[in-house]
Amino acid sequence: MADDSQRNFRSVYYEKVGFRGVEEKKSLEILLKDDRLDIEKLCTFSQRFPLPSMYRILVWKVLLGIIPPHHESHALVMKCRKEQYWDIHHALREPEDEVFLVIAKAMEEMVEDPVECYWLVSCFVNQLNSKHKDSLQQLPKVLEQYLNIEDNRLLMHLKACAAMSKLPYDLWFKKCFAGCLPESSLQRVWDKVISGSCKILVFVALEILLTFKMKIIALNTAEKITQFLENIPQDNTDAIVSKAVDLWRTHCGTPAHSV
Structure with missing residues (x-):
């Protein structure tokens, strides 16, 4: 009975956050059952099953539970959000990552809320790289x-x-x-x-x-x-x-x- 309740709860949860496909549910369940979530697996999941923009903060919070909450986490989330394929062992070695990291580090001193900080840095860097x-x-x-x-x-x-x-x-x-x-x-x-x-x-x-x-x-x-x-x-x-x-x-x- 406990298993059924847990399965029903997750079914309702998946409906709310947009995971309606069977394959997505099974993939996420495997990740949730892991004692220590693997960052690379989670990023691969986000690449295979892109989320609507309204769930970006949810993904950020999930990743923040895995990655220490400092400026490096902002850069890693940025890469995942862009759905780029990347090797976790070389994730922060590109020239543009250095720019993102130093700007994120400075922004952390200005903005207390980490989610708000991430989006401010993201938009600021995007503006520099585009406009x-x-x-x-x-x-x-x-x-x-x-x-x-x-x-x-x-x-x-x-x-x-x-x-x-x-x-x-x-x-x-x-x-x-x-x-x-x-x-x-x-x-x-x-x-x-x-x-x-x-x-x-x-x-x-x-x-x-x-x-x-x-x-x-x-x-x-x-x-x-x-x-x-x-x-x-x-x-x-x-x-x-x-x-x-x-x-x-x-x-x-x-x-x-x-x-």
């Missing part, structure tokens, strides 16, 4: 143009050291300063990116160069300059972002013209 993909590739050249306007001497020094091509562009532009700026400063930058302007990233990079001009000029190799810029002091980043926003408004005018 801003072409623009992001042009930002190093745009930075050089504005630096020439704001401080030609500094630009000449960077070129003399062969540092312009070796500045931390991935950290600044691909990762949108995640891992470079503290979260309190980062939020203000990301607000502008989300609202439609990735060019704000140029002016944050520009203001970093201008703020630490004397330190940069004192360095005489591209390697030393890059190393310093990857680990800038964190005590005045709010002021840097404020000045960057002012520069952005001065050069780009209204937000509608600042993409």
